[in-house]
Amino acid sequence: MITLPILLLTLSVAIVGANSLVLSPIAGSVAGSYADVSASEVMIASAAYGISTAISALFLAPLVDRFGGKFMLLMAMTALAVALGLSALTPSLVLLCLAQGMSGVAAGVALPAAYGLATQLAPKGKESESLGIVLTGWTLSLIVGVSLSAIIADYIHWRGVYAFMSVLAVLVTLSIFVTKTWGTSAVKGKPTSPLTALRVPGIGRGLIVCASYMVAFYGLYTYLGGHIQGALGQSTASTGLTALLYGIGFGGAVFLDRFIDRYGAAQIALYVFVGLFLTYLSLSFVSVSFLGLVLFCLVWGGVNHLGLNLVVGRLVSLDETQRGAILGINSSVTYLCVFIGAMAFKPIFDNAGFAVCALISALCILPAIIDSIVSRRQIMLSLKKHMLS
Structure with a gap:
């Protein structure tokens, strides 16, 4: 492979x-x-x-x-x-x-x-x-x-x-x-732009899911180190340990990507985003324990890998003739959310702490969960109509 x-x-x-x-x-x-x-x-x-x-x-x-x-x-x-x-x-x-x-x-x-x-x-x-x-x-x-x-x-x-x-x-x-x-990947296509990409059916919902997912991650991850060193009194090296465990979890989840292909993104998405919602809730509850945070960073990395695969994969599949334009908008939204997440979560972190930030991140995943439920229902209705016809 x-x-x-x-x-x-x-x-x-x-x-x-x-x-x-x-x-x-x-x-x-x-x-x-x-x-x-x-x-x-x-x-x-x-x-x-x-x-x-x-x-x-x-x-x-x-x-x-x-x-x-x-x-x-x-x-x-x-x-x-x-x-x-x-x-x-x-x-x-x-x-x-x-x-x-x-x-x-x-x-x-x-x-x-x-x-x-x-x-x-x-x-x-x-x-x-x-x-x-x-x-x-x-x-x-x-x-x-x-x-x-x-x-x-x-x-x-x-x-x-x-x-x-x-x-x-x-x-x-x-x-x-x-x-x-490189197969046929270098074949020239028609000129595209952000405007043509934004007219692709389904991109609006896809970008909303992307934005909520990215704000949830960057908003919380930005202040993870500050919480570990400030509230928990750990060293900078200890902060690096959480990044290491997150990275291992993120990379290890690559072996689970095949299930997205096997069962379909629409079927898997609900389970992944509910899992991510529960992960953020868990990070809130274990935020007082350095060991708990380290262990859940491993889980966080794994679930986030699957979530990112679903977010990007969904946008890629919308229109193969406009992949560059669509993924360009995705990257723009991502880097905008880096800024939004850091700025929006700062007063929350300063006044309420990391645990409340984790709860806010969990709430940010709700649009992805709702979208997954709607997508599953649309597929079921489509199958019923096909069977009746």
Whole structure:
């Protein structure tokens, strides 16, 4: 099942994910290289990355539909390799922000291209399984990328982190270029845009589910470390343990993706989102226990993997001629929800604590549950009409 193209797509997602995650743990080291710059100011570069990714995904991802997934992934990964190399060389914070902005432009195209290719290259009936493998690139970025970046920053230099990722991006780009087994995925299509994608039937409900799912996750995950260190009095290393367990759970759930293909997304979705709702409730109840949080982060990662597969897979299947545009909107919504989740949950976390944030996250999953119930009923009615006819 793990063919060379699928492996390259997974590595592409891993590099994009690693770049989006590594700046936070090395912000102090980066600040030390610039005059009169604090660690918090360094994170402006992360904001530049997020904004650029959202804008790029919205307006440039539709080019995937016109020029083909492989070509656009090649262009995006080439730009990402250059941007990462420039990030390693920047003499000032302003230039680092510009380099990270460039990497955001690349990421906004790379992710929709990779997700779209994952389903196009999959054997018939194994689209969810193929997409699930590519999604584990986020696990690699979380477990390997972030951990390795901390080691490189400590023992070599923070610039070595970006230089290392740039080299990896070059190797993956060259591998994509020389690999010929991409099927018909590079066939050119018709021009698309965010407007044409928004007219696709079913995309409205799909984006609502995506937004509620993403706000629930990012709103809570943003303040997990602060809760563990502040309320529970644990060390920074202990915070890393929860990220490690989450990543293991997220990656381990790849073996369950086949059940989505076997029984259908509409049949599985209700169970997955109810499971995610119960997971957030459980995180609220165990928030006073560090061991409880660590164990439930493993569960959280596993259920979230299945949820993300369902969210992305649903959007991919709406219209194969507009996958790039649709997934571009998905990425824009995702990065917008990173901002919304962090901002909306901050006063809740400051005044009521992590447990209440977890309860709010559980409530955010209700639209996905309701949508799953409606979808199941529509399928049942359709089957009844077919049997009567």
